[in-house]
Amino acid sequence: MIDRIALLGRGTLEMLAAVGRAGLFLVQSIICLPSREGLHLWLRQMHFVGVMSVAIVLVSGLFIGMVLALQGFTILVGFGADEALGQMVALSLVRELAPVVAALLFAGRAGSALTAEIGLMKATEQLTSMEMIGVDPLRRIVAPRLWAGFVSLPILTVIFGVVGIWGGYLVGVKWLGVYDGSFWSNMQDSVSFVGDVLNGMVKSLVFGLVVTWIAVFQGYDLIPTSEGISRATTRTVVYASLAVLGLDFVLTALMFGDLG
């Protein structure tokens, strides 16, 4: 019994220590003065983290928009409300699906890659040798990746949303024959810039920070063995996905909770 309590205590202490380390890590790496060198490193990471994720975001966005239109049409047409299809597709994408699904894809595509990359640098002593040369790896390795993730996820979310709406248009208007005037005008009437678009962007900014933070921290903090790297990569995807879904509920409650 005493052993179990001790175990629980130790587990809690270890968890708190990890949270503390992760917090310090975030503060130390995010506060760094931008330099020309830093800008160059950041641009390169924008390419790896952001541009390389565009393909998966385009394809997923298109399919999600098409499925939304198909499912929405079969339900709405029963109420004779099929011209509200545009509004339904756009609102679900802008408020929820674009930020959340883009963040989940981002965690799988870019987050795991970041963890593995930094972990491998740690395992091959590159981080240590950088420290011995007198360069802070938090600045040189972690900060550009953190900023790249933070900036690129909102952009990917916008791309996801736009492609998704286009997919909805293809299925709803071109295939199922919804009148395209009502498709677009209903959308225009019901989607507000501040209430919906901006709130969706705030969500994706938060997700961008959290997912990249988890990914780079897991890479930096892992045990430098092949098993350690594989575990940390898995942890990145699991923790990041759970964090995104949990935070999504909290943010939705804060943003839209008082509407009803």
Add this chain to the structure above:
Amino acid sequence: MNDPIMIEVKDLHFRRGKTQIFRGVDLQIPLGKITAIMGPSGTGKTTLLKLIGGQLTPDRGQVLIDGQDVHKLSRRSLFKLRRRMGMLFQSGALFSDLDVFENVAFPLRIHTELPNAMIRDIVLMKLQAVGLRGARHLMPSELSGGMARRVALARAVALDPDLVLYDEPFVGQDPISMGVLVQLIKKVNQALGLTAIMVSHDIKEALSIADYVYIIADGQVMSHGTPSTLDVNDDAHVRQFVHGEPDGPVPFHYPAPDFYDDILAPAGQFS
């Protein structure tokens, strides 16, 4: 030893998890000499280098470099001190996203304001010294183990440091690159007048270039002296290590129950 002392390690204690790695290590590293730190695998030689470089903090004891306590320095002063150190890692630890030239140029670009033309000249000089000027455009993944370590050596001395730490420089090298590295380390050290600490268990190679040797086992300094005095040392630990005897104070067998009992254990009691 009458030479001036550059680094002093006093009463160093360090534990990792439940293992006590060092229990009171005292070392004096003379200025401008090659000091070899030797000992069986797993005695924490690399850990010792990391403690000297300030990457790990000891539980007790001090590391003084030119009188400064490494572990009492602020992060900023520590990084400043490290500019005077070069370190050669066991794996080479070249940055995998930069080519050979940029790897060697890295410390110069970070710590100096030199114009590109001058950086180029310095890098080519360092690469020429390790015989790899022609390999400057290769990526680290295209190098053999020995070449990677030579590039790492060029990078370690790029800033003309006062102190170079070598972590197992000869491990896993074929005889040719081993010979090349031994010569290079000796030559570089003499030419630049460096203080060097070399952690190694390649006895022949290390003894051939070291000016002074410490042997570490069981978390303590077992013996120290010049290579010639160690050769005739009577201590059982030193003899086993220097002459490579399979059994001795460092046992051949990992602790295990009696062999006879183990073999004859009745079925169902296997563990």
